[in-house]
Amino acid sequence: MEIQTQLHRLREMLAPVLETNAFYRQKLTDAGVTHPSDVQSFADYRQLPFTTKEELSTDQVSHPPYGTNLTFPLERYTCLHRTSGTTGSPLRWLDTAESWDWWGKCWREIYGAVGVTSADRLMIAFSFGPFIGFWSAYHGAQQLGALIIPNGGMTSDQRIRAILSNDVTVLIATPTYALRLAEVAEQDGINLPEEASIRVTIHAGEPGASLSATKHRIESRWGARAYDHAGATEVGAWGVMCEPQAGVHLNEDEFICEVLDPETGNPADEGELVITNLGRVGMPVIRYRTGDYVQFKSGPCECGRQSRVLDGGVIGRLDNALIIRGLNVYPATLENIILKFSDVQEFAARVYGTGTLDELEIQIESTNPNPNDTAIAVAAAIRDELGLRAVVKAVPLETLPRSELKSNRFSDERTSQPRA
Ligand SMILES: [Zn+2]
The missing domain is CATH 3.40.50.12780 (ANL, N-terminal domain)
Structure with a gap:
């Protein structure tokens, strides 16, 4: 035009x-x-x-x-x-x-x-x-x-x-x-x-x-x-x-x-x-x-x-870019890495502070009979693609929240204001 x-x-x-x-x-x-x-x-x-x-x-x-x-x-x-x-x-x-x-x-x-x-x-x-x-x-x-x-x-x-x-x-x-x-x-x-x-x-x-x-x-x-x-x-x-x-x-x-x-x-x-x-x-x-x-x-x-x-x-x-240990991370980038694992049904991520360090924790629901194997693989993929250490934990299926509108998979607990 x-x-x-x-x-x-x-x-x-x-x-x-x-x-x-x-x-x-x-x-x-x-x-x-x-x-x-x-x-x-x-x-x-x-x-x-x-x-x-x-x-x-x-x-x-x-x-x-x-x-x-x-x-x-x-x-x-x-x-x-x-x-x-x-x-x-x-x-x-x-x-x-x-x-x-x-x-x-x-x-x-x-x-x-x-x-x-x-x-x-x-x-x-x-x-x-x-x-x-x-x-x-x-x-x-x-x-x-x-x-x-x-x-x-x-x-x-x-x-x-x-x-x-x-x-x-x-x-x-x-x-x-x-x-x-x-x-x-x-x-x-x-x-x-x-x-x-x-x-x-x-x-x-x-x-x-x-x-x-x-x-x-x-x-x-x-x-x-x-x-x-x-x-x-x-x-x-x-x-x-x-x-x-x-x-x-x-x-x-x-x-x-x-x-x-x-x-x-x-x-x-x-x-x-x-x-x-x-x-x-x-x-x-x-x-x-x-x-x-x-x-x-x-x-x-x-x-x-x-x-x-x-x-x-x-x-x-x-x-909503999450700045984690100096790295600028968009939720969409994390989503794209995590959902490449076809056995991951749902996930939730939170960033929290431990005083001097920010920590990224991700919970995943996986249909893998050994879900901890997927958790380890997801953590490795995040480290390889973003250079970021994340704590990834497997949780039972159907325990993470589902949404009919926009997902609410990310929370930033470092401030009193919840992130978008
Ligand atoms: Zn076109």
């Missing part, structure tokens, strides 16, 4: 925003931008101030319940959602009918990229509570004309039965929950690759489907192709894995994306993803610091799309 086309879209959005959106009018005026025509070039764009989650959160606390990032009167808004609350207190987010349709359009891009059509039958395995999560996937699927199997409030067993009896072809879930469903099916004696019709799984919320070990595990247990997708409540569904599964494309038709060195703020090949959404006029974000750590992949993608590709999707959150 040409930057000029993107800037044209941005100016169209800035016209009403500068007029009536108190939050951005103030921010942009403070930065010397009073008219859409002030943003003519990418250099102008890069002068616009960043938006942070903390800022939005403070604004909602001072102006409850929705803050001042509203371009239209309240009666124009039709959907209320909120962030998952993984980091900090949840933000409330409003969409107008138009901006909610825009979300649906972004999801149709995702469906199109992985070959999902109106002939498919979808199970969007999600609680459909206040978290925006897969509500937008639902809206996009309705626009596409696919059949959606309702499953809010169902148990995992009930969902498996609904997948089988409705010949569901596409499963949408967090990577953690896709694996949990497969585990439940296995306990019920169901051979998913043979008995279920799922051919595509789409994941978000965690890096899993971009991690080779987790992706392979999901694909083999479901007999399907697993695709990653990325997005955020405040931003929209900005990332799409294409059929060659060679990374996550940025949707540069609908978002202006930058990757910046988190320390210098300069453009970089790896760093923090900063995004402006171009179709959510009612409650936009401009140069929003996502906190997602990403890395560009070089060269064109074999799928033929021109948009840039992130290698490994979202590698981690800038605020």
Whole structure:
């Protein structure tokens, strides 16, 4: 996407925003931008101030319940959602009918990229509570004309039965929950690759489907192709894995994306993803610091799309890298090492301090008849790949917590604040 086309879209959005959106009018005026025509070039764009989650959160606390990032009167808004609350207190987010349709359009891009059509039958395995999560996937699927199997409030067993009896072809879930469903099916004696019709799984919320070990595990247990997708409540569904599964494309038709060195703020090949959404006029974000750590992949993608590709999707959150004895370790990196052991069913990791030294302890559930052998092998793999000593212990099967949303496998007990 040409930057000029993107800037044209941005100016169209800035016209009403500068007029009536108190939050951005103030921010942009403070930065010397009073008219859409002030943003003519990418250099102008890069002068616009960043938006942070903390800022939005403070604004909602001072102006409850929705803050001042509203371009239209309240009666124009039709959907209320909120962030998952993984980091900090949840933000409330409003969409107008138009901006909610825009979300649906972004999801149709995702469906199109992985070959999902109106002939498919979808199970969007999600609680459909206040978290925006897969509500937008639902809206996009309705626009596409696919059949959606309702499953809010169902148990995992009930969902498996609904997948089988409705010949569901596409499963949408967090990577953690896709694996949990497969585990439940296995306990019920169901051979998913043979008995279920799922051919595509789409994941978000965690890096899993971009991690080779987790992706392979999901694909083999479901007999399907697993695709990653990325997005955020405040931003929209900005990332799409294409059929060659060679990374996550940025949707540069609908978002202006930058990757910046988190320390210098300069453009970089790896760093923090900063995004402006171009179709959510009612409650936009401009140069929003996502906190997602990403890395560009070089060269064109074999799928033929021109948009840039992130290698490994979202590698981690800038605020959840665990610094252990001076090493910067992303939970996703550990997950990828541990789940390469096919007998490991679940794991939990905690970092704690012993005064002078940090210790990493990992509990694993293993189906190996001698689970301690796996524990020793996992510790060796972590030492080889990260140069990090970890205490790995085997615990009985089905004793570690399971999650229907994002997994909570990592805890940092060195501070009073639990990590995200
Ligand atoms: Zn591609």
